[in-house]
Each structure stands twice: as structure tokens, then as C-alpha cells.
Amino acid sequence: MWFDSPYYPLLYAHRSEAEARQAVQTLVRHLHLEPGARILDVGCGRGRHLWPLLEQGYDVSGIDLAAHRINEAQTIASERGLSPKLYVGSMLDRLPNAPYDAVVNWFTSFGFFDDRETHRQAISHMAAALRPGGVLVVDFLNSPEVRANLVAEDVQELQGITFRQRRWLDQDFVHKTIEVTDGDRVEAFSERVMLLEQTDFGAFFAAAGLTKLSFLGDYDGSPWSPTSPRCIAVGRTLAP
Numbered sequence: 716m717w718f719d720s721p722y723y724p725l726l727y728a729h730r731s732e733a734e735a736r737q738a739v740q741t742l743v744r745h746l747h748l749e750p751g752a753r754i755l756d757v758g759c760g761r762g763r764h765l766w767p768l769l770e771q772g773y774d775v776s777g778i779d780l781a782a783h784r785i786n787e788a789q790t791i792a793s794e795r796g797l798s799p800k801l802y803v804g805s806m807l808d809r810l811p812n813a814p815y816d817a818v819v820n821w822f823t824s825f826g827f828f829d830d831r832e833t834h835r836q837a838i839s840h841m842a843a844a845l846r847p848g849g850v851l852v853v854d855f856l857n858s859p860e861v862r863a864n865l866v867a868e869d870v871q872e873l874q875g876i877t878f879r880q881r882r883w884l885d886q887d888f889v890h891k892t893i894e895v896t897d898g899d900r901v902e903a904f905s906e907r908v909m910l911l912e913q914t915d916f917g918a919f920f921a922a923a924g925l926t927k928l929s930f931l932g933d934y935d936g937s938p939w940s941p942t943s944p945r946c947i948a949v950g951r952t953l954a955p
Contacts, residue, residue: 717904719781722895724761726871726878732763738821738854738934739767745936745949746850748773752816757806757841758824762788762799769797776800776812806837814846820853826908834911835919842923848954851925852947857932858910859941861889884910913939916948925950 717723748754750772756764759777761784768775769792779785782803792799802811810818818841828834841851862884871878877896882889891906913930920928928950932943939946 717893717906719783720895720902720904722876722878722893722897722902722904725873725876726893732766734934735763735821736767739764739771741931741934741936742817742819742852743771745931746817746852748817753814754817754819755810755813755815755844757810757818757820759788759801759821760784760824762791762801764819764821765792765799766795766797769799776802776815778802778804778806778810780805806840807833808840810840810844813844815844815849816846817850817852818842818844819851822854823856823908825853825855826911828909831909831911831915834909834915835922838916838919839923842920842925842950842952845952847952850949850951851920851923852949853916854945854947855911855916856908857939857941857943857946858912860943861910863942865889913946913948916946920948920950923950924952926953927951 751774753774754768756775756777759765759779762777765775765777765788777788777799785801785803789801800812804811820841845851865882865884867883868881879894880891882891887909888907889910893904893906895902895904917928928948930939931937931947931949932939933945937943
């Protein structure tokens, strides 16, 4: 599986901790999170967004479907003297150790199910893990921008490894194949993401009982537009 491959973090190494810190700073500023707030990162991977939240004094947890990514996150946390609560699990199941003040889902760790109903269920599980007045943030690619500017093919060489990526649109999905040439070894991976629209997230959030819905267009906190790099959906549960 591509996301479990050792080549995945190498190809996306340019998604730096500096970018993660900017995203976290925008989140904290936009949401007015109180010191010590409980935050769950769903699809946390190796923990890139966990570290700046922990360093700012939040009570941070992370969950990911890939056990080895959680093990990597635990190793990195130990090396940095940090202590997040880490879990292996799916966003389609009841999320652990709720309730939280905020649940976040970064960097298109979403969109991989076959239909909109399953995506709606995942949003409902994330919303159900919030306390009254809590906030859900889902950071997704911006579908109109992807449709308008899709790069059909590119080749990159990183640390002596060649990555050839091919992309195409098929109805509601964007598909990608990644051919990796590592010396004499050639491996092929694939990825498919449903091109969920801003209106889809509006419907999912409303169905989950979330209110005060807003959209950001990038990690600098700019408002969403059809040409924005990102579609970052923000919604709150009803306060008591």
C-alpha cells in the first residue's frame, strides 16, 4: 500500500515541519483554543502536526490506521521528550478517549472511501468525539483547483530514487500511479481520492450536527475560493 511504503515520506518530504507549524498556528489563532485544550489528530501518520501542538502546551492525541506509522510517531516523540497519546484505529470506528475540544484531520487524510455516504459516516464519528462547543477541522485538497490544474505526469529524482507519477480524472475521483525506481528495483503504487466539493463538506458537517461552518483556503488562514490551494472546513458542535 502506498501510504505504508517507505517511499511515501521521501516523496512528501517537502511537506515540512515549517508548513505544519504554520497550519497549527493558523488553527490556534482561528479557533481561539484555550491552553491545555484536548486535541485529537485523526490520520496523524508520523506526527508532523502533533509536535507544534504539544510544544504549545495542548493535551494532544493522535490516531492512524497504520500501526507502523504510530510506532514511528512514538519513537520521534520519545526522542523529543514529548508524550502524545497515540492509538491505532480507523475514523470509521468510535474514536478513543473522547470528548475532545478539537478534532483535526490534516493534509487530505480523507477522501479514500468509495462513496459519499461512507465519508459522511467518518465525519459523524469525528464530530461525535467532540465535547459541546468543540470544533472539527478537515483539511482537504481543493477539488475545483485540482480539476483545473491537474499535472498529467511528472518525474522526480530524490536521493537517487526516481518517482514517476501519472494522474487522471475519472468522474468523481482523481487517480494517481507512482512508479518507483530504486536501483534495480521497480515498484508501482496507486492512489485514488474522491474529489469532494465544498458543498459536500457543508452537507457532511450539517448532517453531523455541526454549526458555524466556515472554510479556509490555505494554511495562512485566507478565505476559501475555487482557486485556493486547499479547502479547509471548520465547524462546531452546539455549546451547552
